[in-house]
Every structure is written in structure tokens, then in C-alpha cells.
Amino acid sequence: MFSATKIREDFPILRRTVHDRPLVYLDNAATTQKPRQVIESLVRYYETNNANIHRGIHTLSVEATEQYEAVRGKVALLIGAPSNDSIVFTRNTTESINLVARSWGDANLSEGDEIVLSLMEHHSNIVPWQLLARRTGARLRYIEVTADGHLDLDMARQLIGPRTKLVSLVHMSNVLGTINPIGEIAGMAHAAGARFLVDAAQSAPHLPIDVTGLGADFLAFSAHKMLGPTGVGVLWAADGLLSEMEPFLGGGEMISLVRQDESTWADLPHKFEAGTPNIADVIGFGAALDYLAGLGMPAVREHERNITAYALDRLGALPGLNIHGPSDVDQRGGAVSFSLEGIHPHDISTILDSRGIAIRAGHHCAQLLMRALDVPATSRASFYIYNTEDEVDALVEAVEAVQRVFNGVSHRTAV
Ligand code: 7TS
Numbered sequence: 001m002f003s004a005t006k007i008r009e010d011f012p013i014l015r016r017t018v019h020d021r022p023l024v025y026l027d028n029a030a031t032t033q034k035p036r037q038v039i040e041s042l043v044r045y046y047e048t049n050n051a052n053i054h055r056g057i058h059t060l061s062v063e064a065t066e067q068y069e070a071v072r073g074k075v076a077l078l079i080g081a082p083s084n085d086s087i088v089f090t091r092n093t094t095e096s097i098n099l100v101a102r103s104w105g106d107a108n109l110s111e112g113d114e115i116v117l118s119l120m121e122h123h124s125n126i127v128p129w130q131l132l133a134r135r136t137g138a139r140l141r142y143i144e145v146t147a148d149g150h151l152d153l154d155m156a157r158q159l160i161g162p163r164t165k166l167v168s169l170v171h172m173s174n175v176l177g178t179i180n181p182i183g184e185i186a187g188m189a190h191a192a193g194a195r196f197l198v199d200a201a202q203s204a205p206h207l208p209i210d211v212t213g214l215g216a217d218f219l220a221f222s223a224h225k226m227l228g229p230t231g232v233g234v235l236w237a238a239d240g241l242l243s244e245m246e247p248f249l250g251g252g253e254m255i256s257l258v259r260q261d262e263s264t265w266a267d268l269p270h271k272f273e274a275g276t277p278n279i280a281d282v283i284g285f286g287a288a289l290d291y292l293a294g295l296g297m298p299a300v301r302e303h304e305r306n307i308t309a310y311a312l313d314r315l316g317a318l319p320g321l322n323i324h325g326p327s328d329v330d331q332r333g334g335a336v337s338f339s340l341e342g343i344h345p346h347d348i349s350t351i352l353d354s355r356g357i358a359i360r361a362g363h364h365c366a367q368l369l370m371r372a373l374d375v376p377a378t379s380r381a382s383f384y385i386y387n388t389e390d391e392v393d394a395l396v397e398a399v400e401a402v403q404r405v406f407n408g409v410s411h412r413t414a415v
Pocket of ligand 1: 174
């Protein structure tokens with residue numbers, strides 16, 4: 001049985017206080033906390049296994065290599081990937097997307113070609129394409145967002161056409177929580193002969209994912225948003241794509257033969273993992289994946305659906321509070337952005353912090369979306385497996401306190 005209260009016992013950090021209040025951690029879309037199973041796996045690795053991988057014939061190196069490679073299998077299981085060779089470890093989602101922009105984009109785009117993005121993308125799914133566009137002469141087109149926080153699918157149908165070489169979209173918005181209809185858009189992209197990249201930074205941690213069912217050609221996500229350590233990302237690519245692509249970075253580990261003027265490349269996926277990788281943190285990510293597998297991704301999603309419904313209900317009842325994004329919990333995840341009339345998100349976040357509550361305030365690396373919403377910034381609470389309804393209550397009480405402070409101030413100012 002899924003129990004957030006029981007799960008909390010595995011997270012040492014959740015026992016700490018902030019400003020003499022119990023920590024209420026609601027910034028999970030930025031990064032999640034780590035269970036002791038992940039922390040212990042890092043310590044165990046350094047205390048008993050530490051060695052470089054894929055090189056030594058000695059026992060430590062063989063063991064470290066086996067542990068590192070086993071995590072590829074766990075990632076494949078998580079996302080339903082048919083083969084471990086289609087999974088590349090990177091530093092984060094950002095690096096995974098940059099890898100595609102460089103290694104696939106440089107070879108496949110030229111002047112007049114179009115890349116279709118949306119206005120709800122994180123900067124890491126915008127800027128690499130701007131750089132690619134600058135290098136190749138390709139053009140960026142943006143699908144707009146409707147007033148209720150969905151992609152404008154009519155506009156998507158108009159934009160995706162014969163000039164489109166790539167469609168690259170977020171699966172679940174880090175600001176609005178919106179779960180985008182990836183299968184439908186994959187159909188549009190493929191009918192136009194384009195490739196389709198899915199930014200799964202917010203979805204892989206929260207939803208069951210099956211890459212073959214999604215219809216994606218590339219999928220990118222980060223370990224640190226799903227209980228794993230920082231410094232590990234994943235790029236998955238559909239069959240045949242990685243073998244056609246040139247390496248992203250050159251160096252040790254990624255070669256087969258090195259000659260004076262040129263070299264040949266190692267087999268997949270090693271061709272894309274130049275240099276000593278982040279061995280310990282990949283192994284720590286394995287412990288995170290075991291933890292999530294123990295809960296089951298459908299149960300993770302169900303908990304998040306319930307707590308999001310509760311939060312939407314309670315926050316939505318506050319006068320002067322506007323929630324951005326879909327109201328139907330079946331069409332959204334647990335990133336809940338809101339604005340309070342006349343109060344800057346940074347002030348909200350500071351007052352919440354004084355009560356031990358961590359939320360994020362700002363543009364959330366989504367400046368195009370902020371402009372589309374016509375706000376400078378939002379406040380965002382985002383949930384994960386260890387969050388409880390009591391914590392949502394604490395958030396609501398704190399927001400009410402913010403309103404009291406500011407209404408008092410504006411009242412005094414008026415007087
Ligand atoms: N894509 C989405 C949808 C994201 O939410 C993020 C990080 C990234 C890409 C980049 O991930 P990284 O691991 O490469 O940094 N989002 C957030 C956030 O919402 N608050 O802090 C980081």
C-alpha cells in the first residue's frame with residue numbers, strides 16, 4: 001500500500017527544520033529529495049567499489065562496470081526501451097537535448113528547414129535549437145498555449161508540415177503541469193516526415209512511460225528530479241538514430257581505434273559517453289530507480305493525482321488566487337503555479353520560507369510562457385511521493401498569512 005507518511009521515513013532531510021518549523025518541501029519540479037537508499041548506495045560505492053569503468057581488468061573495475069551498466073537496464077525497464085544500447089547517460093536533460101541538437105541537428109538541418117517548439121518549453125528545450133538555427137539557417141516556429149494551459153493543437157496542425165524537420169516538446173509542463181498529447185503530436189510529426197523529441201524531465205519522474213507507445217524519436221530526462229543524484233541525465237533514441245549520428249564529444253571511452261588523423265567509434269551507447277562518466281551517481285540513480293520500481297509508477301502517479309486534486313481544491317478556494325494551467329487532474333501533473341493579486345511571487349516565497357515551506361518563485365526557466373501568460377513570474381508548489389495533505393494545508397495557511405500581511409500593508413498605505 002502506498003503511504004506518503006511511511007515513505008517520508010526514508011528521507012533524512014525531511015526531518016530537518018527550517019526557521020524552527022518542520023521543512024515542507026514543495027519544490028520537487030526543481031529537484032527532488034533523496035531517500036537513504038540512494039545516499040547509502042553512493043557511500044557504499046565509494047567505500048567498497050570505487051574504480052574507473054570499462055578499462056581495468058581488476059576486480060574493482062569489473063564490479064564498478066557491472067554496476068554502472070546494470071543501471072542502463074533499469075532505465076530501459078522504466079521507459080519500456082527495447083534495448084539498453086539506445087540509452088545514453090549524460091549530465092542532465094539539458095545536455096541530452098544539446099547532444100541531439102549537435103549530433104543529429106547539425107547533420108540534418110539546413111536553411112529553410114523548420115523546428116517546431118511550443119511557448120511552454122523550458123529554456124533547455126529552446127536555446128539549443130536557437131543555437132542550431134543560427135548554425136544552419138533553420139527557423140523556429142512556436143505552438144501557442146490556450147487560455148486554459150493546453151497546446152493549441154489547431155496551430156500545431158498548421159505549423160507541422162513539409163518544412164518541419166524536428167518537433168521538440170515538453171511532455172509535462174514544469175510551470176502549468178499540463179500533460180501534452182504526445183501520441184497525437186508524434187502522429188503529426190511523423191506524417192510530415194519530421195523527427196520528434198520529447199522533453200520528459202517532468203514526466204519520467206511522475207508518470208508511467210512507454211517510449212514505443214509514445215511515438216517519440218528522442219526522449220530526455222534527469223535523474224535528480226526522480227530521487228537520483230544530480231549530474232546524471234538520460235537520452236533515449238529510437239532504433240537506428242544513434243548509429244547514424246556523429247559523436248557529441250570526443251575523447252577516451254568513445255573510440256574504437258585512434259590513428260593520427262582520424263578515429264573510429266566505440267559501439268553504442270559508448271560512442272556518446274566520452275571520458276570518465278559520473279559512475280557513482282549513475283549507480284546512485286540505479287538505487288533511485290529501484291525505489292520507484294518498488295512503489296510502482298502507476299502508484300506514484302495516483303498519489304500525485306490525489307494530492308494535486310486536493311491542492312487545486314484548497315488553493316482554488318482562496319480569494320484573489322489564480323491558478324495557471326489545467327484544472328482537470330487527469331490532464332496535469334503536480335506542478336501548481338499560481339499568482340496572488342497584487343503580490344510579487346518573490347515576496348510570497350520569502351514569507352513561505354520563514355514558515356519552513358520551500359516553493360519556487362520566478363520565471364521557472366520559461367520566459368516565453370511567462371510572456372504568454374502576461375505575468376513577470378509565478379509562485380509554484382510542486383509535489384512528489386513524500387508530500388502529504390497536511391503539507392498542502394500548511395501551504396494554504398501560509399498563503400492566507402501572506403494575504404493578511406499584504407492586505408494589511410495596502411490598507412495602511414491607503415490610509
Ligand atoms: N525540461 C523541463 C521540462 C524542466 O522542468 C527542466 C528543469 C529541464 C528541462 C532542465 O533539466 P536539467 O536537469 O537539465 O536542469 N526544470 C526546473 C524547474 O522547473 N525548476 O528548476 C529546474
